Amino acid sequence: MLTIIIIALTCVVSVWAFGNRDLMNRLVFFPPAVGAGQWYRLFSYGILHANYTHLFFNMFTFYLFGTYVEEACIFSLGSQTGAVCYLLLYLTALPISILPSYYGHRSDTSYYGVGASGAVSAVVFAYVLVNPMNFMGVMFIPIMMPAFLFAIIFVAVSVYLDKNYPCGINHLAHIAGGIYGLVYMVLAFFALIGFNLVARFFSLIKVDSIGDLIHFGF
Secondary structure, three states, X not given: OHHHXXXXXXHHHHXXXXXXXXXXXXXXXXXXXXXXXXXXXXXXXXXXXXXXXHHHHHHHHHHHHHHHHHHHHHXXXXXXHHHHHHHHHHHHHHHHXXXXXXXXOOOOOOOOEOOOHHHHHHHHHHHHHHOOOOXXXXXXXXXXXXXXXXXXXXXXXXXXXXXXXXXXXXXXXXXXXXXXXXXXXXXXXXXXXXXXXXXXXXXXXXXXXXXXXXXXXX
């Protein structure tokens, strides 16, 4: 339910901002404004998107993985605690994932950022932690691999692209968000119920053949 609510809110505000430049300017991530005290932009940028395609891919990915992570939190931690834990994962991932960009562009008056990609990456990596052997891949590309391998390749490719082909995509936020998602889940589960997600993660990884690492088709 929380996943659907977040998606609905994000879609409403994003579509509203597409035709309202003033709203976009007031909510967008703009480092000099954050430095001047408008800290809310560390959160509000996540309910904005550049266009319908950007919005669709982020929210579709969030729906696919968020619904599962939300259910896993509620099942393991109880309805109230699990819901709060999941909500905090998403909300705190917004500022955490954008902080590297903030520190790198504190005085850059030409730098703007929108999109929930960092928080979505946190949720996707939380899914990877819980289901390391579940096969996943990139949309429309018929190559599937276990989640743990996908995560490793995703980080490596993101680091490479961030250094060589930024192209207006905040790869650094994807990396920071993904790593934060892992750390958050490990610490939250250990603090709340004393459960070691790291040990469980490695116990689930089993590779007996090449078929356990890759297959073609969806």
